Amino acid sequence: MGLSFDPALLADFARFYGFHYDICDPVVLVRDVRIDMERGLQGKPSPLPMIPSYLHPAAQTAPEKTVIALDAGGTNLRAARVRFKGPGKPELEEIQKSPMPGTGGRISAGEFFDQIAGLTEPLIRGAAGRSLEGIGVCFSYPMEMQENGDGIAMAFSKEVDAPEVIGKAIGQELRGALKRRGIKAPRRIVLLNDTVATLLSGLKEIPPDGGRNRGPDKFSLPGGPVVGCILGTGFNTAYPEKDIPKIAFHSEDAPQIVVCETGNAAPRYLGVLDREFDATTKHPGSYTLEKTTAGAYLGPLSFHILKQAIADGVLRFKRSAEFAALPGLQTKDLNAFMHAPLAMEGPVGEFFGGDELDAIRSFAYLTSIITRRGALFSAAVVAAAVERMDTGYDPFTPVRIAVEGTTFMIYRGMREALESYLHVMLNREKPRSYIIAPVEQASLFGAAVAALSG
Numbered sequence: 001m002g003l004s005f006d007p008a009l010l011a012d013f014a015r016f017y018g019f020h021y022d023i024c025d026p027v028v029l030v031r032d033v034r035i036d037m038e039r040g041l042q043g044k045p046s047p048l049p050m051i052p053s054y055l056h057p058a059a060q061t062a063p064e065k066t067v068i069a070l071d072a073g074g075t076n077l078r079a080a081r082v083r084f085k086g087p088g089k090p091e092l093e094e095i096q097k098s099p100m101p102g103t104g105g106r107i108s109a110g111e112f113f114d115q116i117a118g119l120t121e122p123l124i125r126g127a128a129g130r131s132l133e134g135i136g137v138c139f140s141y142p143m144e145m146q147e148n149g150d151g152i153a154m155a156f157s158k159e160v161d162a163p164e165v166i167g168k169a170i171g172q173e174l175r176g177a178l179k180r181r182g183i184k185a186p187r188r189i190v191l192l193n194d195t196v197a198t199l200l201s202g203l204k205e206i207p208p209d210g211g212r213n214r215g216p217d218k219f220s221l222p223g224g225p226v227v228g229c230i231l232g233t234g235f236n237t238a239y240p241e242k243d244i245p246k247i248a249f250h251s252e253d254a255p256q257i258v259v260c261e262t263g264n265a266a267p268r269y270l271g272v273l274d275r276e277f278d279a280t281t282k283h284p285g286s287y288t289l290e291k292t293t294a295g296a297y298l299g300p301l302s303f304h305i306l307k308q309a310i311a312d313g314v315l316r317f318k319r320s321a322e323f324a325a326l327p328g329l330q331t332k333d334l335n336a337f338m339h340a341p342l343a344m345e346g347p348v349g350e351f352f353g354g355d356e357l358d359a360i361r362s363f364a365y366l367t368s369i370i371t372r373r374g375a376l377f378s379a380a381v382v383a384a385a386v387e388r389m390d391t392g393y394d395p396f397t398p399v400r401i402a403v404e405g406t407t408f409m410i411y412r413g414m415r416e417a418l419e420s421y422l423h424v425m426l427n428r429e430k431p432r433s434y435i436i437a438p439v440e441q442a443s444l445f446g447a448a449v450a451a452l453s454g
Contacts, residue, residue: 018270376417
């Protein structure tokens with residue numbers, strides 16, 4: 001016999017175990033992130049390392065510029081020739097794709113960079129007669145950024161087996177690999193991570209007025225700054241910073257993009273089930289906030305909480321014991337169920353019967369609480385970046401928040417809740433003008449914009 005749907009009971013369960021969003025003070029959340037940001041910028045101990053990128057977001061790029069953009073991360077390596085024809089979105093002229101070097105077995109450093117050069121070569125030759133301004137490389141693995149725009153590889157995920165590449169300067173090695181093929185590389189090869197690429201892509205893709213159609217610009221007003229946010233498998237943000245004491249950087253006119261690594265933030269509002277789940281992950285104690293909001297963890301975390309609800313008797317259905325005995329629950333399967341729970345299909349829906357509507361309601365209700373808390377945490381991080389810049393008051397130049405990631409785009413309830421919380425946070429004391437929008441092909445377009453820097 002199932003239980004009737006009782007939202008008050010379910011909410012009390014969430015509060016008892018410390019994962020209900022209504023026990024969180026948004027003001028305190030934003031303040032805590034701001035404090036950690038400032039400590040990281042000063043080089044003091046902080047969960048947010050605040051990594052300098054040595055890149056400056058340029059509001060304008062001269063027309064008729066051609067660059068090469070590379071996206072090295074995940075399963076595939078992508079390379080494109082990109083042309084800037086004016087102030088609008090860059091144009092992909094030609095794109096090449098191959099498996100990411102090292103995903104098919106161990107390779108040497110020489111083989112690694114030769115494969116990248118091999119994919120890049122036809123794009124450079126195809127630009128014959130035009131001057132290439134630079135190469136931008138979005139490298140979605142840990143690296144130590146250098147002041148000259150290069151980056152030193154620090155680690156790879158388990159999918160890439162190229163240990164000799166660790167410790168090498170990626171841009172310098174790529175230049176050498178192109179030279180061995182008889183190709184002179186452009187003057188500048190710039191490395192950046194995917195969060196910086198998202199920011200730079202938003203700089204070109206989101207109109208300076210946020211797409212609000214203010215009409216002909218008779219006053220030549222500049223666009224507001226851009227914050228980059230990735231909410232997909234992982235979570236991170238980047239923004240332009242005027243003061244970075246730990247590297248003695250200060251510039252009012254040319255701020256430098258800083259990568260916050262905000263997935264590692266440690267929100268104070270975590271409960272016992274969060275800590276239990278964290279202990280089961282590969283890196284306990286790290287990326288605490290990411291484990292409450294990103295796609296790599298939302299399914300497994302929700303599963304851990306739902307199992308406790310079954311054990312406590314607040315969630316019950318005929319096959320609940322079988323569900324709780326599953327080895328795990330992937331985020332994509334939970335999301336598919338949440339988009340169509342009454343269809344009762346897939347790895348989650350198959351556990352419910354047609355006469356268990358109240359159980360389905362309870363399951364969906366608890367899951368939505370977890371989602372909303374993740375959205376609240378994410379919004380606090382973005383709001384902290386906007387507050388840190390102390391901007392967004394001019395109604396004609398909104399702060400542009402560029403977002404990439406499937407969790408933001410397709411995870412049921414995440415985008416709506418995040419945008420709702422962000423509105424409240426950014427307008428609490430006085431109205432701020434901002435626009436939040438997804439960007440496409442962010443890694444390639446962002447790398448293309450970076451190639452024009454310097």
